[in-house]
Amino acid sequence: MFAEITRRAAVLLLMIGMMAAAAVALGGCSNEEASLSGEEIRQESGGKVYYEIFVRAFHDSDGDGIGDLRGITKKLDYLEELGVEGIWLMPIHPSPSYHGYDVTDFYGINPDYGTLDDFKDLLKEASERDITVIMDLVVNHTSPEHAWFKSSASDPNGKYRKWYKWIGPSDPVPISAATGYPAYKEYGDSKYLGIFPGSLPDLNFDHAEVRAEVKKIAAFWLELGVGGFRIDAAKHIYEDLEEDKTSKEAAAKNIAWWDEFRAAVNKVNPHTYIVSEVWDDSAAKIGPYLKPFNSSFNFNLANEMTWNASGESASNLAFSLDRIHGLYDRMSSSSFIEAPFLSNHDTNRVMSELNGNLDHAKMAASQLLTMPGNPFIYYGEEIGMQGKKPDEYIREPMIWSQKKYEGQTTWISNKYNALTASVEDQMKDSDSLYSHYRKLIQWRKDIDALRHGDIKPYSISHAAVVAFRRETEKEKVLVLHNLSRKEQLFQLEDSNEFDTLLAGSKDNIILSNNQVTLPPYSSAVLE
Structure with a gap:
């Protein structure tokens, strides 16, 4: 399962080489429709920690065992205390399925989840806590029941x-x-x-009325107060058929449509944050989408951070990210915002990929929460929930308490998480995974370079230590993660560039005379 670091580096370098050609082929690096500069967009929308919620599984307000919008509103204080500044809601529209990715009414609310007024209340309460709400926009296809x-x-x-x-x-x-x-x-x-399973019919975006309707749908939710969208299956609007995978024409049509969509969205709210699902190993294919979209989920980085933590072996992820981000910046007029994550509703949960190892889970989280951009946390990830496909078992109920708890959802039995330490228990434990997430999120708020800085490589000789710089114009910090079960002692590069310990995940981290001592499974930020 785990690739060698050298192989990963070679693949990433090949990807970087391919991206320049893609930039020329697909053109356009400026967003002429935006009324904000790229840097303004990045400062305003970047640096937030987002929390992905499957509404059905999260929190139940009315005792029917199904999570709902009022349930989320009741848990906004929990999310605020964790440090979350953005929420991504999986589909909330009416749908015949449990997951909601087959919509029957793009202007409605799934009655299992509540009413439009409940949603308005959620938006109001979230806004009062400075929490942005974005929602899944699933317009590649509809339900056959639509x-x-x-x-x-x-x-x-x-x-x-x-x-x-x-x-x-x-x-x-x-x-x-x-x-x-x-x-x-x-x-x-x-x-x-219908290119996806489940008899889902694809909409025809060559038809002007379809394009107009999708823009109307987006405007409806933005005017209600939604802060943006997660775009489902973004590259499959025109990449329908196997031969389209290598078709420049299909790729160009995709980008042209999403450019048109972005221009329409900006007329309603130029501050709209859009993150796309462009699930592809090739950065050359992902890059052009960062003209119409602020972000695209970084699946390759998710794998790399998980491999690092599981194998207790560091890759030079900053080397590849620095170069990829450079091109992404040029293609997006500097409005590109990274969207790192560890797992989501389509992948095995990261704790299962780490075989339940708490130390490895903390180090995966440490990498995630010191990355640039907007890190995304999948609900329950902060308490180490597990789950492997099929999809129902990576979407199990959130574990609020091991005792009888009125807000607990029961939409499906917990195959993987019956014994998971609950939110209630972990909030009382300063050494829990929850407490670790909360600590690292606070670092992002306290240290501006972690929140808004670029990522730059930093050379270090220890194979178990991930090292990189995070830099803004005013602040430069060095991030160190000891992924291993052994203490690591090493010299920094021969200058005294970093001489102050700003933050440490454990008490016995030592910085003295340009020498660092990192205890097992620990992280530090130096200035």
Whole structure:
């Protein structure tokens, strides 16, 4: 499972080399529609810690066992105390599924989760705590139960027929770029394009009415007070088929659409923060999306930080990030904001990937929370919740207490987390994973270079120590993570550039005469 560091470095360097070509091919580095400069966007929207919530699993306000919006509102104080400044809500729209990624009404609230008034209350209460709320925007496809699709399927001559893509029963069926399975699904005597599992029909973004409707949907939620969106399946608007993966035309059409979307969003609120899901190993394919989007989730970095922690072996992640970020900055007019994470609702939980090792979980968290940009925490990650696919088991109920607790959700039984130390217990324990997350988040608030600084490499000879600089114009710090079970003693580079210990995760960290002593599984920030 774990690749060698040298292999990772070689792959990353290859990716960097490919990105320049992508920049030329896909063009455009400025966001002419934005009324804010790139640096203003980065200062305003960057540096926040976001918390991803699966509403159904989080907190129940009415005793039916299903998490809801009022339940989240009741837990805003918990999130504020943890240090969270942003919330990403997984889909909250009406849907026939438990997960909500097959929407039947883009203007409504899932009745399991409450009402539109409940959502407005959540936005108001979050705003009073300076917590931004962003929401999943799932517009690549709809549910087959959506009224648009039902009309499209039943009336070949009707208004909504062209809102989806149809072929005849004997037409050849190409392969989906997303799954490797047939891209068209049978429906009566026709077939519709649906590249994802579950019979989800793709919207036809070549149709002007579809594009206008999606912009209208975004405006509706922004005007209510939503601070932005997480864009689901962002690269699959036109990358529908297997042959589209290498098609410059498909990539260019994707970017053109999202540029159009960004321009429309900026007319409603130029401060809108948008983070995209462009799930790809190639930075060359990710980079162009950072013109219309502020951020794109960094899946490669998630793997690298997890590998580092699990293997107790440091990669030079700052070397690759520094170079990739340089190009991303140019492509986005310096508005690009990194979006690091460890796990999310589509991946095995990081604690399971770390085989339940608490020390490794703390070191993974330490890396995450000292990264540039907006770190994202998946709900329950801060208490070490576990889970492996299928998806239901990476979305288990949040563990608030091991005692009877009225807000506990029970939408599915806890296969992995029945014995997980609860929020209640961990809040009382200064050495718990929860306390570690809270401490590292506070570092970001206290040290501006951690919150807003760039990342730069720093050479160090110890294979178990991750080292990098974080820099703003006014502040420069050195971040050190001892990933190993052994104490690490080493000299800094021969200058006295860093001579003050600003923060340490353990009491017995020593900095003296340019020499650092790091206890096992510890982190330090030097100035």
